[in-house]
Structures are given as C-alpha cells and as structure tokens.
Amino acid sequence: MINNRVSIIGCGNIGISLLQGLLKQQIIPAKNITATRRNIEELTHLKESGVRLMSDNIEAIKESDLIIIAVKPYNIVGVLQELKDHLNPGKHLLISVTAGVTISKIQDVVGTRVPVFRAMPNISASVGKSVTCICHNGAKPKELESVKFLFDMIGITMTIDEDLMESATILGACGVAYVLRFIRAMIQGGIQIGFDAATASVIVNQTVKGAAELLIERHQHPEFEIDKVTTPKGCTIVGLNEMEHNGFSSSLIKGLVASFEKIEK
Numbered sequence: 397m398i399n400n401r402v403s404i405i406g407c408g409n410i411g412i413s414l415l416q417g418l419l420k421q422q423i424i425p426a427k428n429i430t431a432t433r434r435n436i437e438e439l440t441h442l443k444e445s446g447v448r449l450m451s452d453n454i455e456a457i458k459e460s461d462l463i464i465i466a467v468k469p470y471n472i473v474g475v476l477q478e479l480k481d482h483l484n485p486g487k488h489l490l491i492s493v494t495a496g497v498t499i500s501k502i503q504d505v506v507g508t509r510v511p512v513f514r515a516m517p518n519i520s521a522s523v524g525k526s527v528t529c530i531c532h533n534g535a536k537p538k539e540l541e542s543v544k545f546l547f548d549m550i551g552i553t554m555t556i557d558e559d560l561m562e563s564a565t566i567l568g569a570c571g572v573a574y575v576l577r578f579i580r581a582m583i584q585g586g587i588q589i590g591f592d593a594a595t596a597s598v599i600v601n602q603t604v605k606g607a608a609e610l611l612i613e614r615h616q617h618p619e620f621e622i623d624k625v626t627t628p629k630g631c632t633i634v635g636l637n638e639m640e641h642n643g644f645s646s647s648l649i650k651g652l653v654a655s656f657e658k659i660e661k
C-alpha cells in the first residue's frame with residue numbers, strides 16, 4: 397500500500413483537507429500524490445510540498461492507483477465521463493467523497509469494471525482526526541483494505557451500509573460545522589464573563605477536546621459524565637437547564653434533521 401499512488405480529482409475544501417492529512421502522515425511520499433482542479437493556480441501554495449499539481453484529470457490518474465473524486469455533485473458526472481475510458485481494472489480503485497451521489501449512479505457512468513467506493517470524511521482530515529464512513533457494493537477484501545488504509549491515515553474509518561451515507565454526511569461532515577458553531581458561542585459567552593477572545597478560545601477548545609476524549613477513551617454516554625459536573629442546586633445544572641428551556645438540544649436536533657431533509661432532496 398505504501399507504494400500506492402493517490403490522485404485527488406477536484407482539490408477544493410475537502411480535497412485539500414485530505415491532502416494535508418496525507419502529507420502530515422508522510423506514509424505516502426508527496427511525489428506519489430496528485431492533486432487536480434481546473435483553476436490550478438489556486439493550488440500554487442502546494443508547489444513546495446512535492447505533490448504533483450495539474451488540471452489534466454486523465455494525466456493525473458495515469459500515475460495513480462487510488463482515485464479520489466472530490467468535486468461537487470453537479471460536477472461529478474462530467475468528471476466521470478472524462479475518466480471512464482481511462483480507468484484500468486486491476487489497477488484503479490475509484491473513491492467518491494461527493495455527497496449524495498450513489499455508487500449505482502457512478503457505475504451508470506463508469507461501468508462496473510473498476511471497484512467503486514464512497515467515502516465521507518470531514519475537514520479534520522487535515523489534522524489526522526477525521527471520521528470517515530466508507531461503503532461499497534461487493535468490493536474484494538483487499539480492495540476494502542487499501543481504501544481503509546488510506547483513510548486510516550487521516551483519522552478513523554468505519555464501514556457502513558450505503559443507505560446510511562447521507563446520514564453520515566450530516567453527522568460526520570456537516571457535524572464539524574455544528575460543533576464549531578457551538579465552540580464559537582462558548583467563546584462569545586466566555587468573553588461576556590471576562591476573558592479576552594484569545595484566552596477564551598484556548599479554554600473552550602481544550603474543554604471541547606477534553607470532553608470528546610473523555611467519551612472516546614471511556615466509552616461513556618455523555619450524561620454519565622455530565623452527572624459528575626452537576627452538583628445539586630449548583631451553577632452547572634442551573635445553566636444547563638436554562639439552555640434546555642431555550643431549546644438547546646431541540647434546536648441542535650432540529651437543525652441536524654433539517655440538514656438531513658435537505659440532503660435527501
């Protein structure tokens with residue numbers, strides 16, 4: 397796998413995040429990674445990295461084994477049509493991170509000669525902390541292993557049924573934005589009670605990281621840990637209940653479901 401070459405077709409927000417995560421790991425040499433987009437000058441900042449940069453998608457996949465398609469849904473069919481006659485069975489694995497486009501839609505364009513995967517990472521890939529949900533329809537164990545190996549480099553990987561991919565997009569990929577908005581609100585609250593923005597950010601970021609680590613390491617339900625912080629008649633429970641009276645959990649769940657309904661359309 398270490399010698400496998402990767403191309404990222406459509407290196408925008410998520411493509412760059414994946415690229416940065418892979419470069420950070422240094423398992424795949426930079427020269428074995430190719431990044432494409434049409435406005436290639438937008439990738440100039442990556443020149444020093446040693447990554448192959450080009451706007452020619454066909455040329456990019458010639459030197460690749462794992463092909464990550466990271467374009468928007470409205471661009472994917474055009475890209476697949478461009479690539480389909482250049483896909484090499486036995487060599488290429490096609491992985492789409494494009495939201496909402498099924499494996500069967502992809503295979504309608506490229507056929508079934510090359511294994512097709514869908515993967516849903518998030519932008520924390522850039523710091524090696526993504527959770528990536530993967531699905532396939534009948535890939536060989538070795539092929540799945542290669543794809544998992546790739547995404548394990550930039551975080552943790554889970555294999556799920558394809559009919560949960562949209563849910564994975566909302567919870568795992570959009571989820572980063574929900575958490576960041578929560579963090580922003582915490583920082584604003586921190587400023588109101590006396591901290592400057594920089595200090596509040598440090599305190600909040602570490603608090604959020606620590607709370608997540610607590611759950612990850614101890615495999616606990618959040619409420620179990622919340623009980624340890626909420627002294628009867630104390631300030632934490634007063635604050636939490638006030639948040640709930642104002643719709644904290646409800647608004648989060650409603651927002652998540654609204655995102656899901658939008659992606660389902």
Ligand SMILES: NC(=O)c1ccc[n+]([C@@H]2O[C@H](COP(=O)([O-])OP(=O)(O)OC[C@H]3O[C@@H](n4cnc5c(N)ncnc54)[C@H](OP(=O)(O)O)[C@@H]3O)[C@@H](O)[C@H]2O)c1
Pocket residue numbers: 405406407408409410411432433434435436438453466467468469471474475493494495516517518519569
């Ligand atoms: N952003 C996230 O957090 C995230 C996470 C997981 C999955 N996704 C999914 O990944 C997909 C991309 O999202 P994004 O946020 O990364 O979008 P984005 O920033 O717009 O990136 C897409 C890139 O594709 C390039 N592109 C378009 N047509 C191309 C073509 N024919 N050949 C080569 N490159 C082409 C665009 O650059 P040029 O215009 O220069 O070609 C653009 O940089 C979406 O379906 C999204 O749902 C996103």
